[in-house]
Amino acid sequence: MEKHEIKKAGLKVTLPRVKILSLLEKHGGHLSAEDVYKLLLGEGEEIGLATVYRVLTQFQTAGLVVRHNFEGGQSVFELDHGDHHDHLVCLRCGRVEEFVDDTIENRQQAIADRHGFTIKDHALVIYGYCGDPNCQKDD
């Protein structure tokens, strides 16, 4: 239940927080702050955009969600299920697919070691055209 997760994160259980977390759980995908805002408005909820940004950032700090900075404007957020993954993003339709590759993950560690870096995070995004015929046709 959302309330428990929010409490566990050390945050007060408020209506906006419950609504945002529920939406992320229901939707599943990768949503921008504005997406979340508009979807909640569409559901008849009263919420402010500033609150959405604030809460998403708090959820990120608490480890409930991850933020991704794909190309093009807005950050997107998704629930953090603890399973790190990287992304394929379609430049035509915006579809996002997820993947993990242990070989890549391991190579990154080796590279960081060689450069004397301590890894805190990483982001691998493959941009391209997804399998949809409309996205594959070149113009």
Add this chain to the structure above:
Amino acid sequence: MEKHEIKKAGLKVTLPRVKILSLLEKHGGHLSAEDVYKLLLGEGEEIGLATVYRVLTQFQTAGLVVRHNFEGGQSVFELDHGDHHDHLVCLRCGRVEEFVDDTIENRQQAIADRHGFTIKDHALVIYGYCGDPNCQKDD
């Protein structure tokens, strides 16, 4: 010579374009549009920020520079020497180091194939703390 590269790119050879390209060649590193703007102002050049953005975007389109969207606000630009590479970014001092790993590059292609994606581009950024003692100490 810069003039030739600009002409080759199908762009008129103008003072701002030559200055920006020279700066990128001289500096070598990863500069934001604002960095470029301020460095040129510091050299006594008269140039507008809008022109810097415009020209960098044109250079990117022409394949003279690459744009990277690291975490935290501004895009950064570097000369495109045709040698693709990915980046290590220090979260403390901002240092940027470059690397290429053929294994990672190949794995990406395999992943895209499996998902039916046609790769157009990709970005791999490893964030962490670089070797500098000031950056390694945790607080």
Add this chain to the structure above:
DNA sequence: TTATAAATGAGAATATTTATCATTATCATA
């Protein structure tokens, strides 16, 4: 040299995100 088309620079406009602050809601305690 001149005409034409393109480029520039200043500032307005847009887009995304964060900060401010008066009001409201939460929740531990009584």
Add this chain to the structure above:
DNA sequence: TATGATAATGATAAATATTCTCATTTATAA
């Protein structure tokens, strides 16, 4: 359950990054 200290909210302003507009200047080919 009522209360009050404290934290959260939402409207709006502000900050940040980038793009657009347009009058003026500049490049280049004839």
